[in-house]
Amino acid sequence: MKKAIVLLSGGLDSTTCLAIAKDAGYACYGLSFSYGQRHSAELEAAKRIAKQANVASHRIIPIDLGGFGGSALTDDNIDVPESEADGIPVTYVPARNTVFLSIGLAWAEVLQADAIYAGVNAVDYSGYPDCRPEYIDAFQKMADLATKAGIEGQGAKLETPLIDKTKVEIIQWGNRLSVDYSKTVSCYQADSNGRACGRCDSCRIRAEAFKQAKLPDPTVYID
Amino acid sequence: MKKAIVLLSGGLDSTTCLAIAKDAGYACYGLSFSYGQRHSAELEAAKRIAKQANVASHRIIPIDLGGFGGSALTDDNIDVPESEADGIPVTYVPARNTVFLSIGLAWAEVLQADAIYAGVNAVDYSGYPDCRPEYIDAFQKMADLATKAGIEGQGAKLETPLIDKTKVEIIQWGNRLSVDYSKTVSCYQADSNGRACGRCDSCRIRAEAFKQAKLPDPTVYID
Numbered sequence: 001m002k003k004a005i006v007l008l009s010g011g012l013d014s015t016t017c018l019a020i021a022k023d024a025g026y027a028c029y030g031l032s033f034s035y036g037q038r039h040s041a042e043l044e045a046a047k048r049i050a051k052q053a054n055v056a057s058h059r060i061i062p063i064d065l066g067g068f069g070g071s072a073l074t075d076d077n078i079d080v081p082e083s084e085a086d087g088i089p090v091t092y093v094p095a096r097n098t099v100f101l102s103i104g105l106a107w108a109e110v111l112q113a114d115a116i117y118a119g120v121n122a123v124d125y126s127g128y129p130d131c132r133p134e135y136i137d138a139f140q141k142m143a144d145l146a147t148k149a150g151i152e153g154q155g156a157k158l159e160t161p162l163i164d165k166t167k168v169e170i171i172q173w174g175n176r177l178s179v180d181y182s183k184t185v186s187c188y189q190a191d192s193n194g195r196a197c198g199r200c201d202s203c204r205i206r207a208e209a210f211k212q213a214k215l216p217d218p219t220v221y222i223d
Numbered sequence: 224m225k226k227a228i229v230l231l232s233g234g235l236d237s238t239t240c241l242a243i244a245k246d247a248g249y250a251c252y253g254l255s256f257s258y259g260q261r262h263s264a265e266l267e268a269a270k271r272i273a274k275q276a277n278v279a280s281h282r283i284i285p286i287d288l289g290g291f292g293g294s295a296l297t298d299d300n301i302d303v304p305e306s307e308a309d310g311i312p313v314t315y316v317p318a319r320n321t322v323f324l325s326i327g328l329a330w331a332e333v334l335q336a337d338a339i340y341a342g343v344n345a346v347d348y349s350g351y352p353d354c355r356p357e358y359i360d361a362f363q364k365m366a367d368l369a370t371k372a373g374i375e376g377q378g379a380k381l382e383t384p385l386i387d388k389t390k391v392e393i394i395q396w397g398n399r400l401s402v403d404y405s406k407t408v409s410c411y412q413a414d415s416n417g418r419a420c421g422r423c424d425s426c427r428i429r430a431e432a433f434k435q436a437k438l439p440d441p442t443v444y445i446d
Contacts, residue, residue, distance in 0.1 A: 063286055063326070068333045095329035098369045102325040103286070106318035110291045130369045138365040145358040146321045 001027045003113040005104045010045030013119030016174035021117045030058035035065040041194040045185040097130035108156035117159045167209035182218035195222045224250045226336040228327045233268030235407045236342030239397035244340045253281035258288040264417040268408040320353035331379035390432035405441035418445045
């Protein structure tokens with residue numbers, strides 16, 4: 001059976017990505033990171049989602065990006081804004097996807113995995129440099145030179161099926177694959193039970209997408 | 224003052240690299256990793272070297288590559304051979320430099336550092352895919368697309384001054400910069416005091432290089 005590493009944050013996109021990888025016939029290896037994010041609701045969600053999807057393995061790797069500072073998602077001295085201005089958001093975590101994909105690449109090589117799935121998306125989060133197709137292409141080229149498997153032509157292929165999809169399209173795709181979105185956490189300020197604030201950009205984009213997709217919003221909100 | 228991240232393993236190459244970065248006028252930020260290597264002698268050496276070099280900061284980041292297995296350097300089930308066959312050695316750690324450089328990139332972006340120094344070398348360790356110039360070039364291209372600083376043309380430049388140098392040339396360069404090689408640990412099987420086995424490939428290459436450089440070998444050996 002083909003093997004795929006699936007980066008799994010516990011959010012809507014990565015959970016959809018896991019369902020897509022499973023549907024494509026891969027044995028899935030979930031990879032999550034404890035990287036200094038403010039709350040653990042995401043990781044708890046990732047654990048439940050991985051278990052429900054019956055993954056071959058789920059690893060949570062601690063990596064202290066928070067210690068470097070520089071992002072509202074990991075630095076208590078920077079407030080998460082309820083609405084983002086144009087440009088690169090303050091919720092951007094420096095080099096986050098590069099670090100996560102690199103660790104995924106390490107595991108992929110050991111497992112001799114065929115693919116690494118990442119739910120990066122260039123539509124709703126166009127402000128993040130490491131979510132763009134040109135970045136993903138450059139990472140693949142680097143990865144093919146970085147590893148024993150890569151230089152032997154057997155390296156893992158980076159799969160980003162959601163990169164050009166709108167949130168509505170993502171939800172519709174996941175719905176066809178029976179993804180249980182009530183288990184996913186998208187809110188940057190979710191409480192310890194994974195309940196969403198309903199006010200931040202991430203919450204608003206998500207709620208609007210369920211509405212446009214004509215699907216009931218299964219999100220559990222605070223209050 | 225310009226800032227540079229310097230990947231610092233505690234070995235001969237990275238210690239020389241630190242001296243080169245200092246000599247080039249950078250305020251240096253040492254970055255080491257606890258990645259499941261079998262012994263902590265390297266990290267103890269890195270701490271002493273960073274302190275002696277008066278770095279602006281020294282961080283040791285725990286990252287569990289050992290948990291993935293696949294290398295004699297982190298997996299107790301694979302023996303470190305005293306001599307390597309041709310090809311990629313079993314001491315190769317999957318995607319190690321990619322993971323280390325990625326974390327260096329994250330710190331560089333937060334610090335707004337100008338450079339990331341890495342003591343990779345394609346001469347003595349030609350079997351490692353992630354020590355070759357074409358890999359370094361690909362990493363730079365990816366990094367320039369990955370980060371806010373990079374896309375603004377302010378990204379850190381990856382500096383690998385030792386990539387095409389022989390061990391003899393490296394030692395001679397370091398000697399001119401007054402590097403104290405007695406503090407460095409190169410042996411894959413060093414004891415807890417950092418004393419070298421004198422028998423492994425790494426020890427033999429190092430001892431031979433001091434001989435050829437016509438410099439006294441300051442290495443402390445077991446027995």
